[in-house]
Amino acid sequence: MPPVGERPGRGPAPRTGLSPLDGPLRFLLLSSFLIPLGSFMVLPFMSVFLHERLGMGLGTVGVVLAVASLVQFSGGVAGGALADRIGLRRTMLCALIVRTAGFVGLLLALRWPPLAVGALILTCCGAALYLPANKAYLIHGVEEERRPAYLSAGNAALNAGMAVGPLIAGPFVLSSPGWLFVAVTALFVVVTAGHARLPSTSGEQPPAPGAPRQSLLEGVALLPFAANALAFYLYFHFQHFLALYAVERSSSAFYSLVLLLCFTLVIVVQPLASGLIRRMPYGPALVVGFAGLAAGLAVLAIGTRPALLAGGALITLGDIVLFLKNDLEALRRSPRSDAVIFGQQRLAAGLGACASGVLGGQLYSLGERTGDTRAFWLLSAAQCLLLPLLLLMLRRRAAHPAQQPRRSTVAP
Structure with missing residues (x-):
């Protein structure tokens, strides 16, 4: 399979815009919509779910959400380092498996509420690991002039999912959370299976044994x-x-x-x-x-x-x-x-x-x-x-x- 960003038998893609996209990139952009769609069917309502459904105090809820947000954002630096070690596709797969396990945990928390906090943190860990590898895969092999278009398309898909998810899930968060968590878990299982079929990016090899490890912030711009x-x-x-x-x-x-x-x-x-x-x-x-x-x-x-x-x-x-x-x-x-x-x-x-x-x-x-x-x-x-x-x-x-x-x- 040709490197991501090129078309079979046609040589490098033109240096403008997105068109044409090969199958892996089309799937990745679709995933960039489906993943936040599923996530935002649940995560924006977690304060309500934890407080009203599971009976946590608001002070505790605030601390849990603050920790979760910090993990989801700042954990991306670990996601980037992991991608350097095991490759982009494997990192995305690991991240989706972790995130899917988190949504399974939220489903189980309906029976055993203490699981909810760990499950939420797990979903945030998955998000932290996924996004750097996703962005890097999206622009791998793409000329610099076209990178802004690819990153913007990914951001647009992400924001579309974030906008639609709460609209779909709002009526069901408190009335039928079990079915909602089942639906989101099933969506993540399908997306994870699709990522397993993505080709590895060209040159995606683990570091040689004994190669010196760079610190997470080494070379930061x-x-x-x-x-x-x-x-x-x-x-x-x-x-x-x-x-x-x-x-x-x-x-x-x-x-x-x-x-x-x-x-x-x-x-x-x-x-x-x-x-x-x-x-x-x-x-x-x-x-x-x-x-x-x-x-x-x-x-x-x-x-x-x-x-x-x-x-x-x-x-x-x-x-x-x-x-x-x-x-x-x-x-x-x-x-x-x-x-x-x-x-x-x-x-x-x-x-x-x-x-x-x-x-x-x-x-x-x-x-x-x-x-x-x-x-x-x-x-x-x-x-x-x-x-x-x-x-x-x-x-x-x-x-x-x-x-x-x-x-x-x-x-x-």
Whole structure:
């Protein structure tokens, strides 16, 4: 079978867009929709399930979800390292087996509730292992000019699954959780079986015996790592606290509409803008992305329904630029394998999201005590303007022998 990214008998694919895709890549993009579809039929409702169905206290639920989120994001660095050791396809298979076992555990937790916490952590471990290998497999053998289109297509599929999953599962989470967990487990079994039939990527061999092992963060692209952590830190101010703010000023249904708008923008805009984002120099891309975040967070402070929609849209457009450009720049600057690089970027995302929960929670709590939560969004917007200045200062000092460009691309 030809290397992933090439067509049998036709030579290398053209240097633009996605077309045509071979069978393995079509299946991988379909999986990038089905996996979050199944996951988000369950995971967004875990706080309700753990509290109301299994009787856990809200304090305990909060700790469990915080640990699970940190594992799911930051564990990606271990997923990238595992892919370096055993290969991309085997890592994806291991990850899906672990995640499927987690959903089986959630089903069994209906009879024995203490299993629920371990099962949830297991599903998050599977997610952490899977995503770096998935992204690396998706762009393996693909010319650099086409990589943004492939990554954007994968992100669009992921966000589509995240948007549709809760809509399907919402009516059944509390009324029929057993059947829901059975359906999700069956979906993961089918997807896992499909991954077992994927070809190994060309050159996918384990390291030679006795080869020195590199540390998880060796060769990290410092500036894209820091920029990714900062982008997720600021984005999760929106992700963590918009529900409290929006439901108080509108309704839970309107909050769902805001989220649907954000998902739709990622699905539609990022693939269309991927080529432009690739060509954009890195410095201006950071300015555009963080300016979008700042504008969106400031608009949220108005507090009206149109402001909630407009703020969510601006934040999403800023993140479309930041998340994709940071990944592309990390791939350009780091000498490590693609899977390790994606794992390092996931670690940055986890650190940023965790810091947002801790520091952002204190700021939002202060706003509640003073009776003006609108100030929280203005403070968050100010951080979007001030903190990136530190990154631009870091950019001037970021040249390091271990981070020399490994691929030719548009100079920043």
